[in-house]
Amino acid sequence: MSRPLWSSFVSMGQRLMPKARRGESQKQRPGAWDCSRSKVGSEPPMELYGSYTSPYVRQCRVVVIDTGVPCKLVETDVASSAGKTPTMRIPFLRDGDLQLNDSASICRYLRERVGQTFLPTVRDQELFSLAGTVLDSAINIFLFERNDGLLPSQSKYLKKQAARVDAGLRALNEQKLPFAGPLSDAEIRIACLLGWGRFRKRFSIEGLDNLARFLEGADAWPPFAETEPPEGAPPPV
Ligand SMILES: N[C@@H](CCC(=O)N[C@@H](CS)C(=O)NCC(=O)O)C(=O)O
Known part of the structure; x- marks a missing residue:
């Protein structure tokens, strides 16, 4: 019988302790979120709320880069976004009056903005x-x-x-x-x-x-x- 992959989990303990202050982790950030890199036209970029560690937010960030749609990451953690989204989760995206509260609808929206199919x-x-x-x-x-x-x-x-x-x-x-x-x-x-x-x-x-x-x-x-x-x-x- 194969070994359960879950058994390789290590206990969280120290692993979740921040090794670096917030500012230090930001230094290593890739330039992908520099809107000037992908900005077209003069309309304000849409805003993606989330963290740099969430895998769902990461999916949206990958799609932003892949599509070149102008979008700004507003760094938010789950606790501080609780009152801003009915899911009480990240990511969520704001584009003018529109708010999308799930990575799947966000990625679909980004793809469709450039005529691609999700x-x-x-x-x-x-x-x-x-x-x-x-x-x-x-x-x-x-x-x-x-x-x-x-x-x-x-x-x-x-x-x-x-x-x-x-x-x-x-x-x-x-x-x-x-x-x-x-x-x-x-x-x-x-x-x-x-x-x-x-x-x-x-x-x-x-x-x-x-x-x-x-x-x-x-x-x-x-x-x-x-x-x-x-x-x-x-x-x-
Ligand atoms: N279905 C959602 C899942 C998002 C999600 O679970 N986000 C996590 C962060 S990685 C979260 O905010 N969890 C907080 C909680 O469940 O309380 C999506 O695809 O956007």
Whole structure:
């Protein structure tokens, strides 16, 4: 029987302690969010609210770079955005009177702004959703541990979430995936999931060679490389 990937989780403890002050982590930020880089016309850029560490925000940032749509990141953590979005989550996007509260609708909106299609096929949708389910479960476990000190070993439901992460990663490993960019939106979702797991040391993809090669290729694709979470980032997801 194969070893559960979840068992490679390390206890959070010190890992979540900020190694650097906020200002230091900002120094390492890529220039991707410099609006002048992608700005066209003179209308005010849309604003994406989120953190530099959230994998859902990262997906939106990758799509901003990939599409070249002018957009400014307003750095916000989950706590301070609670009153600004009904989901009480990040990311959310504001464009004039419009507010979008989910990474999928945000990415679709960005793609459509430049005449591109978001998740054009059923396979794309399925892959995107599978990676999203794994990510939701992994973050759910992370937040239970951080907020309530509850581990999968102490909760039947969290155990199920851990099993879901394992099964989902194995299923993703069976997919035909590219080993170089550019990536589709479904593939960006998978890359953001794997990048977050690595960054927060939440799961291992040891033995999942297809995923490991895919991530290596994603790391070399500029929109993904430029959005890498900064070393020493503070605790928010
Ligand atoms: N379905 C949402 C999920 C967003 C999400 O879970 N964001 C996390 C940060 S990575 C969050 O804000 N979690 C706070 C919470 O659940 O309380 C999306 O795709 O935008």
